[in-house]
Amino acid sequence: MAPYESFYGRACRTSLCWNEVGERQLTGPEIVDLTVEKVKVIRERLKTAQGRQKNYADKRRKDLEFQQGDRVFLKVSSWKGIMRFGKKGKLSPRYIGPYEILERIGKVAYWLALPPELSRIHNMFHVSMFRKYIPDPSHVLSYQPASVCTYVYICIYFAL
Incomplete structure (x- = not known):
């Protein structure tokens, strides 16, 4: 039994x-x-x-395809305690850029032209990390690193 x-x-x-x-x-x-x-x-x-x-x-599901020379926004993966793109926290932007696509590698991978501030990051990304940038003449792009703002704030604080 x-x-x-x-x-x-x-x-x-x-x-x-x-x-x-x-x-x-x-x-x-x-x-x-x-x-x-x-x-x-x-x-x-x-x-x-x-x-x-x-x-x-x-x-x-939507199939995304980009051509060489297109501009895309790059998704910032916000992992707890990890700061890969210089952005961290709930209120940080979800997408950074736009960046130009240099070359298409295979069906879903692309090379991006990243600025020198992001040189420590590998510049090949999967298509799921992109959002299409639609050019607008009134859209003024300005990139200001967070370290410059922090430095100015500290200098003003110590000057007082």
């Missing part, structure tokens, strides 16, 4: 035997056939569920 059966007083329903308690016991090739049928049903139901989830995901 199995430990489960001795403890609970009834047979354990495992993946090999889905019989209800009290039904006749299957032996030999009958249990193999029953198990194969149940596995087929499980696979069909999993395939149906996967297809449904793929349909949901595909509706929200």
